[in-house]
Amino acid sequence: MKWLLGIDIGGTTVKMAVLDMNGIISDKWEITTDIRENGVHIPTDIAASFEAYLETSGKAKQDFAGAGIGAPGFINFSEGVVEYSPNIGWKNFALVSEFEKAVGLPAVLENDANAAALGEMWKGAGEGASELLAITLGTGVGGGVITNGNIVHGAAGMAGEIGHITVERDESKAVMCGCGRKGCIETIASATGIARLALQKRKGRTTSLNELNEVTARDVFEAYKANDVVATEVVNEMTEYLGLTISNIANTLNPKMIVIGGGVSKAREALLEPLDEQFKRFALERVYASTAFKIAELENDAGVIGCAWLARKHFIPTRV
Amino acid sequence: MKWLLGIDIGGTTVKMAVLDMNGIISDKWEITTDIRENGVHIPTDIAASFEAYLETSGKAKQDFAGAGIGAPGFINFSEGVVEYSPNIGWKNFALVSEFEKAVGLPAVLENDANAAALGEMWKGAGEGASELLAITLGTGVGGGVITNGNIVHGAAGMAGEIGHITVERDESKAVMCGCGRKGCIETIASATGIARLALQKRKGRTTSLNELNEVTARDVFEAYKANDVVATEVVNEMTEYLGLTISNIANTLNPKMIVIGGGVSKAREALLEPLDEQFKRFALERVYASTAFKIAELENDAGVIGCAWLARKHFIPTRV
Numbered sequence: 273m274k275w276l277l278g279i280d281i282g283g284t285t286v287k288m289a290v291l292d293m294n295g296i297i298s299d300k301w302e303i304t305t306d307i308r309e310n311g312v313h314i315p316t317d318i319a320a321s322f323e324a325y326l327e328t329s330g331k332a333k334q335d336f337a338g339a340g341i342g343a344p345g346f347i348n349f350s351e352g353v354v355e356y357s358p359n360i361g362w363k364n365f366a367l368v369s370e371f372e373k374a375v376g377l378p379a380v381l382e383n384d385a386n387a388a389a390l391g392e393m394w395k396g397a398g399e400g401a402s403e404l405l406a407i408t409l410g411t412g413v414g415g416g417v418i419t420n421g422n423i424v425h426g427a428a429g430m431a432g433e434i435g436h437i438t439v440e441r442d443e444s445k446a447v448m449c450g451c452g453r454k455g456c457i458e459t460i461a462s463a464t465g466i467a468r469l470a471l472q473k474r475k476g477r478t479t480s481l482n483e484l485n486e487v488t489a490r491d492v493f494e495a496y497k498a499n500d501v502v503a504t505e506v507v508n509e510m511t512e513y514l515g516l517t518i519s520n521i522a523n524t525l526n527p528k529m530i531v532i533g534g535g536v537s538k539a540r541e542a543l544l545e546p547l548d549e550q551f552k553r554f555a556l557e558r559v560y561a562s563t564a565f566k567i568a569e570l571e572n573d574a575g576v577i578g579c580a581w582l583a584r585k586h587f588i589p590t591r592v
Numbered sequence: 593m594k595w596l597l598g599i600d601i602g603g604t605t606v607k608m609a610v611l612d613m614n615g616i617i618s619d620k621w622e623i624t625t626d627i628r629e630n631g632v633h634i635p636t637d638i639a640a641s642f643e644a645y646l647e648t649s650g651k652a653k654q655d656f657a658g659a660g661i662g663a664p665g666f667i668n669f670s671e672g673v674v675e676y677s678p679n680i681g682w683k684n685f686a687l688v689s690e691f692e693k694a695v696g697l698p699a700v701l702e703n704d705a706n707a708a709a710l711g712e713m714w715k716g717a718g719e720g721a722s723e724l725l726a727i728t729l730g731t732g733v734g735g736g737v738i739t740n741g742n743i744v745h746g747a748a749g750m751a752g753e754i755g756h757i758t759v760e761r762d763e764s765k766a767v768m769c770g771c772g773r774k775g776c777i778e779t780i781a782s783a784t785g786i787a788r789l790a791l792q793k794r795k796g797r798t799t800s801l802n803e804l805n806e807v808t809a810r811d812v813f814e815a816y817k818a819n820d821v822v823a824t825e826v827v828n829e830m831t832e833y834l835g836l837t838i839s840n841i842a843n844t845l846n847p848k849m850i851v852i853g854g855g856v857s858k859a860r861e862a863l864l865e866p867l868d869e870q871f872k873r874f875a876l877e878r879v880y881a882s883t884a885f886k887i888a889e890l891e892n893d894a895g896v897i898g899c900a901w902l903a904r905k906h907f908i909p910t911r912v
């Protein structure tokens with residue numbers, strides 16, 4: 273019985289966890305991400321924290337099969353290099369070799385969003401489904417695509433960039449996206465997009481949203497649950513565009529499970545019910561019938577669990 | 593050195609080919625598809641034709657590693673059963689076991705469009721790319737998705753149904769599709785859709801398309817090459833919608849190669865050039881930069897070659 277080390281590196285904290293082969297977390301903790309000098313100290317910070325853990329826990333390094341690392345940014349998976357990570361400052365940073373040198377465990381690298389998708393597949397809402405689409409509705413809209421049980425990276429690691437699917441081509445309605453083009457689903461279905469729609473629609477209307485100064489996606493869903501007319505318009509518009517996007521992806525990939533996470537997913541049924549209606553409207557009948565929606569379950573643990581899954585897959589020989 | 597048998601079953605003919613391990617066709621031929629009694633005779637017809645081939649060629653059955661079969665319709669891949677194939681008449685037909693019983697070779701079953709995609713991946717325009725999107729522009733619009741070197745089937749074998757991606761939601765423009773919904777890309781980018789657009793746009797206009805009684809997609813591309821104004825409008829509209837669709841899929845999967853086949857693809861550069869412009873317009877820059885378009889190369893051989901690839905993959909043990 274070997275242990276797995278899961279490391280989820282974010283712009284603010286590095287989440288660390290020790291898991292068994294079944295994905296059960298034995299211990300978890302976090303350290304601050306030291307972004308000074310373009311993140312050069314991160315591998316040795318992780319190593320120091322791991323050594324301290326070994327001492328207090330009584331576990332031995334040789335009882336670990338390896339580590340999985342999730343990191344934000346553009347990644348060269350085969351080389352184990354982070355090509356560019358604006359939040360941390362890495363540019364062509366050889367994370368895997370730096371980590372292996374500092375920590376003394378073999379490591380495998382994945383994009384943080386993909387790692388979270390694998391976590392949900394293994395121990396969360398994905399229920400082991402080998403055909404899975406993970407969607408994160410946060411400040412932006414992100415995605416992770418799993419087919420035949422594996423993450424899809426694509427030709428240049430760009431698979432899963434579903435936030436930049438174009439859904440609005442009407443120049444009078446399309447809004448500029450951070451990517452430089454107009455009408456991306458991210459401009460509508462992200463927390464930011466929902467708030468923007470609400471600010472636009474509340475003007476001169478009778479709505480509880482006018483009692484607030486700032487409006488958040490959470491405010492919109494609260495007002496929607498109380499049958500506020502303007503909030504209902506916003507949720508209907510957002511779920512229509514998002515439902516269309518998901519249907520088009522589902523006609524292409526026919527996922528068994530669509531797992532929705534991120535801040536906006538906290539609206540739960542208020543999001544899923546109208547979304548399911550739109551999915552039924554736009555997807556092929558056999559696609560609709562074979563796909564289930566669920567809210568992500570693992571929250572902040574999804575990343576470390578997915579990283580542990582990767583470590584198990586890469587460093588534990590399977591019986592042939 | 594073992595031989596591979598590739599069988600591509602269509603509504604009119606069954607294409608058969610014997611290939612070596614490198615995908616080189618040694619011999620190919622076809623027999624008529626006997627659709628009487630809901631296609632029950634097809635496995636024994638194939639067996640008789642194969643036995644006749646063995647006799648004349650001098651090859652022995654034990655020198656064959658196995659067979660790959662491509663068939664149209666909805667397929668249960670793990671069971672080797674064709675659930676429903678309207679063109680042939682099969683309903684819950686246990687094709688793999690019937691084939692194995694009649695022919696005496698182990699077999700693996702795939703959807704015909706997916707088999708063609710695998711053929712292009714192995715020996716055609718795909719150039720071995722393990723991330724590939726195959727698009728067929730014929731009477732309808734079909735697709736085959738390859739990620740990490742394998743076909744994506746999805747939860748219910750419905751992956752690749754890209755013809756039913758919704759691209760037009762304006763009720764005044766959206767046209768009814770065979771699937772029962774409106775505005776699918778198939779209503780615009782198929783040979784049928786292109787002809788429909790041309791008939792609609794030529795009315796009362798000065799165009800060479802008015803010299804014809806019936807208009808085909810081929811006529812439209814011929815007129816487009818001669819700078820006909822109406823044909824140019826049709827091609828621009830068709831490639832704008834198709835380019836949008838492909839961009840949205842590419843932002844999700846980041847394929848290395850997009851291979852376009854089917855009758856409409858015979859327009860070659862007249863199709864690819866405007867399509868590439870629209871792809872550049874709608875896809876993320878890094879996605880556009882990492883993806884190449886090509887016209888399918890194998891024509892009618894794509895299916896049998898893809899079937900042989902499947903047979904090799906399933907029946908030749910890989911060295912561990």
